[in-house]
Amino acid sequence: MTLLSLFLQRLALEPACLVRVVHTQGSVPRGVDAWMAVWPDAVLGTIGGGHLELVALLAAREGLGRADTPWPLLQRHALGPSLGQCCGGAVQLSLQRVEPADVARLRTELTPQGSPLALFGGGHVGHALVQVLARLPFQIHWIDSRDGIFPAELPETVLAEHSDPVAQAVQDLAPGAQVLIMSFSHAEDLDIVAACLRRQRERGDLPFVGLIGSRTKWATFQRRLRERGFTDTELAHITCPIGLPGIQGKQPEVIAVSVAAQLLLKLSDSGKP
Secondary structure, three states: OOHHHHHHHHHOOOOEEEEEEEEEEOOOOOOOOOEEEEEOOEEEEOOOOHHHHHHHHHHHHHHHOOOOOOOOEEEEEEOOHHHOOOOOOEEEEEEEEEOHHHHHHHHHHHOOOOEEEEEEOOOHHHHHHHHHHOOOOEEEEEEEOOOOOOOOOOOOOEEEEEOOOHHHHHHHOOOOOEEEEOOOOHHHHHHHHHHHHHHHHHOOOOOEEEEOOOHHHHHHHHHHHHHOOOOHHHHOOEEOOOOOOOOOOOOHHHHHHHHHHHHHHHHHHHOOO
């Protein structure tokens, strides 16, 4: 269950104070839209930790304990010696009492609007990747040809789709989607790669296409893809193996962290937040 789900689940039962970062200047621990939810006996989320968070926490609980609190409360904090934090920037916070009636609104407001990512494959690595990526700035389209492969509950940022043939789903991916290919069979992988290359040839809107596997696998795929009419220039758009160089280990969790870091670097290179 995600942090947002936990917050909304408890909010449905009792009011809370929602603390949000609404403006920043200079070097700060968290960016705009970072949030934490405060109850008299619990906290979920973080606005960066340290003395800044403690001051906001105390103000939130004091506000919840008074009937005459003039919500929303606005606070501006310079992150200098007075707070014991040497970031050097400044943060403006909004503290607002929220109630069960606000659950639907907050589900929309607080759900991250991430960069589109298509993940083909619901195997061990696919499951590990979803666990990592669901907490990062991605909107995940998770695709597999097999029935019963997806968990019963998925994070808000994940949409699961059964597609058979699986390569058919490539045509409907969001423009600008990064693509990861790790299906249960090499035959499916090859068809998905070919579909991505055809779409790239037609639209040029898939900035990253990564294929799990060894250099030997990719060498075999290149030969077969050339036989299907793809050029070396087109094949150069495929990244295989995937993951950051130098990170060792074949455990699904290790691969997931390595690939997630690679995707974040791609986002940074593209200038997206």
